[in-house]
Amino acid sequence: MKLLVCVSKTPETTTKIQLTPDQAALDERGVNYIMNPYDEWYALVRAMELKEAVGGTVTLLNVGPADNDAVIRKGLAIGADDAIRVDATEGGSLFIARQIAAQAKEGAYDIIFFGKETIDCNGSEVGAMVAELLDLAYVGDASKLEVNGTAATVTRDIEGGVQVVEVNTPFALSAAKGMAEQRIPNMRGIMMAKTKPLKVVPAVEASPTTRVQHYDLPPAKSAVRLIDPENMDELVRLLHEEAKVI
Amino acid sequence: MVLVFAEASNGKFKKAAFEAVTYGAKTAAALGTECHALTLGEADAAGELGRYGAQKVYHLNAPELATFDSAVYTAAIAGAAQAIGAKVIVLMHNSTGKNLVGRLAARLEAGSAPGVNALPKVEGGKFTVRKAVFSGKAFAEVEILTDYKIISLAGNSIPVEESGAAVAVESLNVALPAPKTKVLETKRAEGITPLPEAELVVSGGRGLKGPENWGVITDLADALGATTACSRPVADVHWRPHHEHVGQTGVAIRPNLYIAAGISGAIQHLAGVNSSKTIVVINKDPEAPFFKAADYGVVGDLFEVLPRLTEAIKKHKGV
Numbered sequence: 001m002k003l004l005v006c007v008s009k010t011p012e013t014t015t016k017i018q019l020t021p022d023q024a025a026l027d028e029r030g031v032n033y034i035m036n037p038y039d040e041w042y043a044l045v046r047a048m049e050l051k052e053a054v055g056g057t058v059t060l061l062n063v064g065p066a067d068n069d070a071v072i073r074k075g076l077a078i079g080a081d082d083a084i085r086v087d088a089t090e091g092g093s094l095f096i097a098r099q100i101a102a103q104a105k106e107g108a109y110d111i112i113f114f115g116k117e118t119i120d121c122n123g124s125e126v127g128a129m130v131a132e133l134l135d136l137a138y139v140g141d142a143s144k145l146e147v148n149g150t151a152a153t154v155t156r157d158i159e160g161g162v163q164v165v166e167v168n169t170p171f172a173l174s175a176a177k178g179m180a181e182q183r184i185p186n187m188r189g190i191m192m193a194k195t196k197p198l199k200v201v202p203a204v205e206a207s208p209t210t211r212v213q214h215y216d217l218p219p220a221k222s223a224v225r226l227i228d229p230e231n232m233d234e235l236v237r238l239l240h241e242e243a244k245v246i
Numbered sequence: 247m248v249l250v251f252a253e254a255s256n257g258k259f260k261k262a263a264f265e266a267v268t269y270g271a272k273t274a275a276a277l278g279t280e281c282h283a284l285t286l287g288e289a290d291a292a293g294e295l296g297r298y299g300a301q302k303v304y305h306l307n308a309p310e311l312a313t314f315d316s317a318v319y320t321a322a323i324a325g326a327a328q329a330i331g332a333k334v335i336v337l338m339h340n341s342t343g344k345n346l347v348g349r350l351a352a353r354l355e356a357g358s359a360p361g362v363n364a365l366p367k368v369e370g371g372k373f374t375v376r377k378a379v380f381s382g383k384a385f386a387e388v389e390i391l392t393d394y395k396i397i398s399l400a401g402n403s404i405p406v407e408e409s410g411a412a413v414a415v416e417s418l419n420v421a422l423p424a425p426k427t428k429v430l431e432t433k434r435a436e437g438i439t440p441l442p443e444a445e446l447v448v449s450g451g452r453g454l455k456g457p458e459n460w461g462v463i464t465d466l467a468d469a470l471g472a473t474t475a476c477s478r479p480v481a482d483v484h485w486r487p488h489h490e491h492v493g494q495t496g497v498a499i500r501p502n503l504y505i506a507a508g509i510s511g512a513i514q515h516l517a518g519v520n521s522s523k524t525i526v527v528i529n530k531d532p533e534a535p536f537f538k539a540a541d542y543g544v545v546g547d548l549f550e551v552l553p554r555l556t557e558a559i560k561k562h563k564g565v
């Protein structure tokens with residue numbers, strides 16, 4: 001099977017978000033970047049498991065600048081065979097989707113894996129965009145994937161439960177928790193990753209469709225109001241009369 | 247024109263659909279245009295959507311729409327928008343919406359904003375929406391630059407408002423492609439409000455010590471009519487089902503009330519719950535970081551505090 005895993009780079013999960021003084025961007029000082037957890041833990045690992053079970057190749061794809069190569073190398077250390085980076089400094093979900101679609105079309109992959117969402121922009125839309133651009137089936141928030149030849153059964157998370165869907169290759173999915181277990185790259189993987197092919201290709205033309213005007217942080221919470229643990233009637237009264245939530 | 251895709255679940259509309267129609271009606275008013283609603287597949291009493299401000303309601307039902315397929319639903323919604331000349335499309339930011347926003351944006355070459363949490367700003371020809379980014383740790387004001395605009399509304403972001411009356415349901419003719427997926431089975435916990443839609447949530451963490459102790463959480467949830475949630479380690483060791491896991495890598499929620507017991511308040515946990523309107527934290531450790539994010543705090547043993555709170559709720563409700 002030819003498997004493509006789209007990976008993005010995001011600030012590490014414990015990052016304290018601070019903005020530049022003009023609020024136009026994230027203040028990147030001291031921010032550590034990682035591979036988006038959904039892409040790494042679930043999409044990439046499930047693709048690796050499938051390759052191990054039925055043979056084939058796992059290709060990583062990232063759209064971004066050269067700084068992203070460290071994240072891509074980590075994916076190669078986890079076990080992907082090769083990688084493509086579309087060299088781009090612009091963003092925007094549809095721009096990114098058009099870049100992925102252009103590469104995916106050329107590679108004729110059986111399954112294109114995405115993460116459920118990036119943990120920075122929380123868009124949860126790039127995978128569906130690529131599917132539409134390539135006229136493919138798409139299953140979002142997939143927590144389980146079983147493949148049998150060209151047929152696949154995908155379980156997707158829905159509100160308060162799951163839905164089991166049958167689909168044929170080629171198709172695209174976005175991976176959520178449950179699809180696989182995180183893998184830590186070993187020394188051999190890290191050494192091998194250094195020599196695996198990472199092809200850099202230019203971006204295709206695409207005009208922006210959205211523009212972030214500015215960012216702001218949630219207002220600081222006022223200090224917590226402590227309630228006597230013996231007096232839960234008082235808490236109920238406050239929730240009813242002050243917070244008006246019950 | 248604004249078109250709202252109002253999803254029905256097993257033929258019934260839920261609050262989130264009324265929120266989306268309310269949002270669409272207010273957006274249409276700001277733009278000086280009309281709001282129409284569309285529903286697909288099985289749907290009872292779709293004309294009721296008129297109450298929330300839809301001037302027209304369309305209902306499309308065809309065998310291809312009986313179960314969800316993102317390509318078919320996309321063709322239906324995009325086709326309806328084109329047929330009626332709608333440029334702004336509003337969806338619900340739920341599992342269905344997440345499968346559709348991207349497809350619609352690609353199909354209509356549109357700018358999109360998934361998970362907006364406030365009405366758009368419409369000024370000087372600019373259309374700007376607000377959404378949470380960095381998993382709730384910040385907000386972004388995003389301008390949509392294209393003619394078509396695709397928005398999905400995060401649940402519990404705006405109050406439902408009645409502003410009209412039920413209308414007659416109209417049909418529409420839209421060409422549909424063959425589905426690319428086949429639904430084999432749908433499993434849903436019955437009778438419980440799913441977390442993303444819940445207004446009241448009671449959540450437990452490792453401080454509960456084991457799954458056998460969850461009675462104190464479920465008793466309080468039952469008394470309140472709340473949905474239960476948990477921290478990630480609790481779901482990881484299967485004390486609770488994984489769909490209850492909230493946080494950065496779980497479900498992101500924004501209920502009116504979030505009660506957290508025996509949860510320390512790690513940054514990844516807070517990322518999924520800090521949009522809650524009111525947060526109550528119960529923890530025996532006064533230094534637990536969660537107290538910094540809480541509105542009300544109780545320093546004490548959850549095994550004593552939770553049953554007391556449950557009794558107080560019952561008393562309040564006159565049970």
Ligand SMILES: Cc1cc2nc3c(=O)[nH]c(=O)nc-3n(C[C@H](O)[C@H](O)[C@H](O)COP(=O)(O)OP(=O)(O)OC[C@H]3O[C@@H](n4cnc5c(N)ncnc54)[C@H](O)[C@@H]3O)c2cc1C
Pocket residue numbers: 006007008009025026036038039061062063064090091092093094096113114115116117118120121122123124125126127208209210211212
């Ligand atoms: C600080 C900041 C500033 C930004 N500024 C702008 C701006 O000015 N204008 C603008 O239009 N947008 C801007 N963006 C948005 C950003 O460029 C993209 O929209 C974003 O990276 C895609 O994120 P998403 O949350 O929409 O992706 P999602 O739809 O949540 O991603 C789903 C999946 O798609 C794949 N994927 C996503 N991104 C990539 C990628 N780059 N390469 C390969 N696969 C990928 C991954 O598998 C991911 O899990 C900004 C984002 C950030 C964090």
Ligand SMILES: Cc1cc2nc3c(=O)[nH]c(=O)nc-3n(C[C@H](O)[C@H](O)[C@H](O)COP(=O)(O)OP(=O)(O)OC[C@H]3O[C@@H](n4cnc5c(N)ncnc54)[C@H](O)[C@@H]3O)c2cc1C
Pocket residue numbers: 013037450451452453454476477478479480491492493494495496507508509510511512513514515518528529530531534546547548549
């Ligand atoms: C990349 C990444 C993503 C993550 N995503 C998530 C996520 O989505 N959601 C999430 O929840 N976590 C997530 N985590 C894990 C997170 O960092 C914390 O480890 C986790 O939230 C801790 O769970 P907890 O609060 O239940 O347990 P603990 O941190 O162990 O806290 C237990 C608390 O219970 C209190 N306690 C103990 N006994 C009692 C008692 N009798 N009465 C009252 N209080 C008591 C203790 O004082 C303590 O504060 C993530 C971590 C990483 C690295």
